[in-house]
Amino acid sequence: MSEEKFLSDVIKDFYANHQVEVPNVDQREFGIGFFGKKIAKRHLSFSSQIELTSFLKNRVPFYISYSVACYEKPASTPMDAKGFLGADIVYEFDADDLKTDCxxxxxxxxxxxxxxxxxxxxxxxxxxxxxxxxxQWFCFVCLNETKKQVFRLLEFIENDLSLHEGISINFSGNAGYHIHLRNDSIKSLNAEARIELLDYLTTKDFDLQRHGFVESNKMFLCPMPNETHGWNKRLLTSLVDLIEKDNVEKIAAFGGVRNATVRDLLSNKELVLKNIKEKGILFSIPGRKNKQFWESLLQHLLEESALDIDRQTSADIRKIIRVPETIHGGSGLLAKNIPLEQLKEFNPLDETVVFPDTSVKVFISSSPKFYLKGNWFGPFTQEEAELPLYAAFYLIARKSASLVG
Ligand SMILES: [Zn+2]
Ligand SMILES: [Zn+2]
Structure with missing residues (x-):
């Protein structure tokens, strides 16, 4: 049996008893992919959930994605003929974008x-x-770092955008998370507004002066902390935190001054904090470099907490993205929906393994030690092994292994 047929049969068995639901299914464009090709065909459409489910059972795609946009005629081509009705926003975070030691x-x-x-x-x-x-391979460490980004985004969505409904999160099926924002206020945003939102989240072109961080009469002023929200609040909170924790090295490095200068100023920490909190005055460093110091320090603090979001993909209203609750054919893992209250405890390497554990003999060209569903496997180099089906699928789908016999 060919590897492709083997994997396809496994996916087919799974879809035989699995329901997939897509909001506004009849208005979405779908794209599918097969072994080794994520998107082979686009401009498909389904009139109902039932039609979609039966397509999955019969055609057994390795990958299925749907449009973030809704259209009058989703199957029409070219794109302009579809009749755009509005689009969700989907932010993607992926472990392969992070620089982790693992x-x-x-x-x-x-x-x-x-x-x-x-x-x-x-x-x-x-x-x-x-x-x-x-x-690339993925482990607890890098997947967990990716999840932290999701939590940071959620904090922005709730606090800065005041969005509390229409947020859904799912595992990407491989090494990341997708956050879908689906509600009427999002849907009607035009391209410009989407870019503005991105600029806000990534602090692109953030104007310190316009936000109340200004030099006046040789003093550097900040907004009153108890009246701030959004980025101003975040900035002042991290600044106060640095001061309270006596983080001399970081303040000096971010501000471009010597440690001794900062240490000197923080010798009167209580007064420094009182001035910030009660008068909106930031302490002055001696000499003429005060403005330069503050702008550099604040800019670094901004960069540190800005979200690392891919600008290209998140503002693209024509993109298609994996359908939640479907199989990622490059890993065999499920792009599982994750209720918000379960996100903290969610471990994709346990919870998205959906294939059985019947034993399969494979020849593995190379693989580091990896973990799935409670078990560690490998490392393997040019060797045969008997693995549970889900682990065999994982390696074969990545083209790191082939079937034996
Ligand atoms: Zn070389
Ligand atoms: Zn890792």
Missing amino acids: KQDHDSWICTECGAKGKGSVEKCSKCGSSVQVE
Whole structure:
């Protein structure tokens, strides 16, 4: 049996007893992909959930995505003929975008020019400087870091955007999370407003002066902390926190001054904090560099808490994104919906494994040690092993293993 047929049969068995629901299903454009190709066909549409479910059972796509937009005629081409009705916003966070130490353990690269290899995730070959191919794997550490980004976004959505409904979160099916914002106020946002929102979240072009951080009469002023919200509040909270914790090194590094200068000022910490909290006055450093110091410090604090969101994909109203509760054919994991109150405890490597554990014999070309559903596997190099079906699927789908016999 070919690998593709084997994987396809496994997915087929799963969809035989699985329901998938898409909001406004009849207004969405769908795209599907097969073994080794995430999007092979676009401009599909379904008139009902039943039609979609039966398509999954019969056609058994390895991947299925749907449009963030709703259309009058979702199957029409070109895009302009579809009749745009509005679009959700979907933010994506992926472990492969993060620079975590664990990648040194589980990722590896090979140079496309000279063939040099190494551990970790690098951009350029350390020998000849050419571009490299990176083989990415994922573990608790990087997936957890990704989840932290989701929580930070949720904090913005609730506090800054005052959105409390129409938020749904799902695992991407591979190494990340998707946050869907679906409600009428979001749907009607035009392209400009979507970019403005992105600018806000990523603090692009944030104007300190316009936000009340200004120099006046040789003093540097800030908004009154108890009257602030949004970014101003976040900025002042992190600043006060640095001062309260005597974080001299960080203040000095961010502000571009010597440690001794900061230490000197913080010797009267109570007064410094009182001035900020009660008068909206930030302390002055001696000399003429006060403005420069503050702007640099505040800018660094902003960058530190800005969200790392991919601008291209999140403002794109024509994009299609994995249908929640469907299989990711490159991993065999489910793009599972996660109720907000369960997100903290959610562990994708346990909870999105949906295939059975019947034993399958495979030949594994190479794999680091990896974890799925309570078990550790590998590392493997050029060897045969008997694995539970879900782990065999995972390796075969990644093209790290093939069937034996
Ligand atoms: Zn090279
Ligand atoms: Zn990792």
